[in-house]
Amino acid sequence: MSALTSRPSAGSALRFGRLATMGTVAALLLIAGVWASWGTAQHVMLTKGRERGTMTVTRCADDRCTGSYAPVSEGSTPRDRVTISSTVVAKKGETYAVVVKPGSDEVVRTGPGGLLYAWVPLGGALLLASLVVAGGLRLSRLAWALGGAGLTLLTAAFVAL
The missing domain is CATH 2.40.50 (OB fold (Dihydrolipoamide Acetyltransferase, E2P))
Known part of the structure; x- marks a missing residue:
């Protein structure tokens, strides 16, 4: 009987570990995207x-x-x-x-083109985070939203420049 009760708890621990790890990776990707973008964006936004x-x-x-x-x-x-x-x-x-x-x-x-270009690293981070969220966290709607936001940002920057 103890073998049956230990399996669900081991599975739950592995599932929690996967969610915690992938959530951390996705959050770090987004933080890195904001950090990389802010170096240029601060000059454009705070003039x-x-x-x-x-x-x-x-x-x-x-x-x-x-x-x-x-x-x-x-x-x-x-x-x-x-x-x-x-x-x-x-x-x-x-x-x-x-x-x-x-x-x-x-x-x-400066202007719209400069602002969008400054946030391009965040757009790339959003695309990468969407893959982690879809594959690691299995949250497809959130992954589509992150990927769509990243693709929209990158496309807008390309069009504006």
């Missing part, structure tokens, strides 16, 4: 007190584009050379609204 202006792209090489910076906000200084990730900028000669990262000559694109 008060930051140097805002426009960047005219003059040259792109490898993964960086360079150009001149013309200030728009009060207290901002013009710069002959600032850099931005080339994945954000599409064409040489174009002008983009940007925010200068404090203490550097690196800029981040």
Whole structure:
């Protein structure tokens, strides 16, 4: 009789262990996505007190584009050379609204395109977490919601840029 009662408790313990482990992995993926996105998103979303202006792209090489910076906000200084990730900028000669990262000559694109691009790591994390939630937690509706949100974010960023 003791063999029969120990099986359900062992199965319950394994099930709980699987749920706890997969839930932790999914949560860590989402936290990592927010953490990776926030490094850029904070400059785009919290522009008060930051140097805002426009960047005219003059040259792109490898993964960086360079150009001149013309200030728009009060207290901002013009710069002959600032850099931005080339994945954000599409064409040489174009002008983009940007925010200068404090203490550097690196800029981040603002507006809807810059905001969506800043949150792309979260979109990837949502897609990965949806796989963990579907396979490990067996919560298909939540997995579809996470995957749909991630795909929507990535598609919107692609379209906006």
